[in-house]
Amino acid sequence: MTDPIEPVVTFIDAHRQRFVDELVTWCKIPSISSDAAHPEEVRRSAEHLRAHLATLGATSTAILETKGHPAAYAEWKVDPALPTLLIYGHHDVQPIDPLPAWHSPPFDPQVREGRLYGRGVVDDKGQVLIHANAIEAFVRARGRVPINIKMLVEGEEEIGSVHLEDLMQREAARLTADYVVVSDTAMFGRGIPSLCVGLRGIAYFDVEVSAHEMDLHSGSFGGGVHNPALVLARMLAALHDENGHVTVEGFYEKVRTLTDAERAEIASLPFDERAWIAASGTHAAVGERGFTTLERLWTRPSLECNGLTAGWQGHGPKTVIPAFARAKVSCRLVPDQDPKEIAAQVEAHLAKLAPAGVKVTTHYIHGGRPYLAPTDHPVFEIAKRAFSRAFGKPTVFIREGGSIPFVRTIADVTGKPCLLMGFGQPDENAHAPNEWLDLENFHLGIKSAAFLYDELARTTHT
Numbered sequence: 001m002t003d004p005i006e007p008v009v010t011f012i013d014a015h016r017q018r019f020v021d022e023l024v025t026w027c028k029i030p031s032i033s034s035d036a037a038h039p040e041e042v043r044r045s046a047e048h049l050r051a052h053l054a055t056l057g058a059t060s061t062a063i064l065e066t067k068g069h070p071a072a073y074a075e076w077k078v079d080p081a082l083p084t085l086l087i088y089g090h091h092d093v094q095p096i097d098p099l100p101a102w103h104s105p106p107f108d109p110q111v112r113e114g115r116l117y118g119r120g121v122v123d124d125k126g127q128v129l130i131h132a133n134a135i136e137a138f139v140r141a142r143g144r145v146p147i148n149i150k151m152l153v154e155g156e157e158e159i160g161s162v163h164l165e166d167l168m169q170r171e172a173a174r175l176t177a178d179y180v181v182v183s184d185t186a187m188f189g190r191g192i193p194s195l196c197v198g199l200r201g202i203a204y205f206d207v208e209v210s211a212h213e214m215d216l217h218s219g220s221f222g223g224g225v226h227n228p229a230l231v232l233a234r235m236l237a238a239l240h241d242e243n244g245h246v247t248v249e250g251f252y253e254k255v256r257t258l259t260d261a262e263r264a265e266i267a268s269l270p271f272d273e274r275a276w277i278a279a280s281g282t283h284a285a286v287g288e289r290g291f292t293t294l295e296r297l298w299t300r301p302s303l304e305c306n307g308l309t310a311g312w313q314g315h316g317p318k319t320v321i322p323a324f325a326r327a328k329v330s331c332r333l334v335p336d337q338d339p340k341e342i343a344a345q346v347e348a349h350l351a352k353l354a355p356a357g358v359k360v361t362t363h364y365i366h367g368g369r370p371y372l373a374p375t376d377h378p379v380f381e382i383a384k385r386a387f388s389r390a391f392g393k394p395t396v397f398i399r400e401g402g403s404i405p406f407v408r409t410i411a412d413v414t415g416k417p418c419l420l421m422g423f424g425q426p427d428e429n430a431h432a433p434n435e436w437l438d439l440e441n442f443h444l445g446i447k448s449a450a451f452l453y454d455e456l457a458r459t460t461h462t
């Protein structure tokens with residue numbers, strides 16, 4: 001007996017080129033969400049997708065309004081006894097500047113050497129269509145999808161998903177699901193199917209040290225008063241010890257200890273530190289003693305100074321002692337650190353470090369909580385299997401040093417673990433000129449999505 005997935009796979013192979021053509025058509029719409037002058041383009045993009053999904057056997061489709069840009073929504077309700085998968089993606093894109101750096105027009109995607117170049121091809125329109133194409137393959141080859149599917153494609157991801165939580169709360173009844181998959185991340189490397197299971201959070205603040213009402217003459221006052229530039233520099237330098245540990249009291253209190261299994265898993269990844277150093281344009285990998293580079297980036301919190309300013313910075317000399325010095329400071333957080341709690345700890349620590357006679361002001365700007373997927377949930381094994389079936393290689397768990405706040409929002413609102421099944425490449429130029437999509441990956445991605453639905457259909461309803 002033939003495997004019922006076979007006609008689906010055959011359909012995906014047979015329509016490989018058309019799927020690329022359809023992606024090109026959609027990517028011609030310049031849906032830049034940060035471009036306040038052309039909100040109609042983001043709406044046109046949402047409507048284009050909704051209309052496309054409506055032709056793929058969706059039982060209902062809708063444009064979901066927000067206070068900003070709209071989302072496109074579609075669902076395929078086949079059988080209440082079957083599990084329901086919610087797919088998240090976004091149809092808005094990043095701006096295109098600097099335009100001269102593009103080798104082909106950003107909104108007229110072109111294929112070169114197996115890659116499709118254009119804005120949005122991988123972040124995230126290509127990844128949205130990976131799912132739409134897999135759905136189409138089931139509908140055309142088997143008459144229907146093997147599970148219930150809901151697809152939410154928002155239009156504000158590139159501006160921080162500002163209204164996503166509102167939207168999800170309002171539509172909570174519509175968006176209920178057993179599983180959630182997000183396809184908006186990159187794989188560990190070419191051909192390595194990777195599930196991202198951890199994201200760091202962030203806490204960001206301004207720090208100001210002031211000592212005088214105005215800048216003072218460094219001849220009349222030098223050596224006799226505080227210099228805020230030097231005071232702030234000393235305070236910032238004191239935030240790490242010689243082993244690269246953050247000295248802020250309580251900073252590590254809620255950090256989960258890495259298990260031996262987690263460390264072994266990270267160590268097993270084909271990470272080339274030299275290549276990483278070269279690709280970053282830096283000269284050395286440094287950080288907290290006792291941890292590898294990947295462990296530092298993925299599983300340990302960090303504290304960085306993002307900017308520092310004080311006193312005279314123009315051309316030539318100006319002999320002043322600055323009245324104040326300012327720094328931008330941010331921490332990347334790991335489970336179970338809380339951004340507001342960390343901000344309060346840093347604030348208290350800075351106040352303690354400050355000498356008498358200066359004023360320290362700390363202002364919390366924004367924060368986002370870290371995310372760690374419950375990888376013992378059965379859906380992760382299911383996804384691993386699906387991914388490996390398409391790529392013919394074992395699937396690895398990876399994490400991400402950056403923060404994707406909407407993942408926490410989706411996980412919190414749905415109460416389900418978020419499966420981050422991304423099909424991008426680490427060097428795909430997302431957000432930069434010459435964004436590209438690996439067309440082989442696009443094709444295997446469609447198969448991975450099809451296998452995922454197939455595997456989920458075989459599991460019992462949870």
Ligand SMILES: [Zn+2]
Nearest residue numbers: 123124157184
């Ligand atoms: Zn994205």
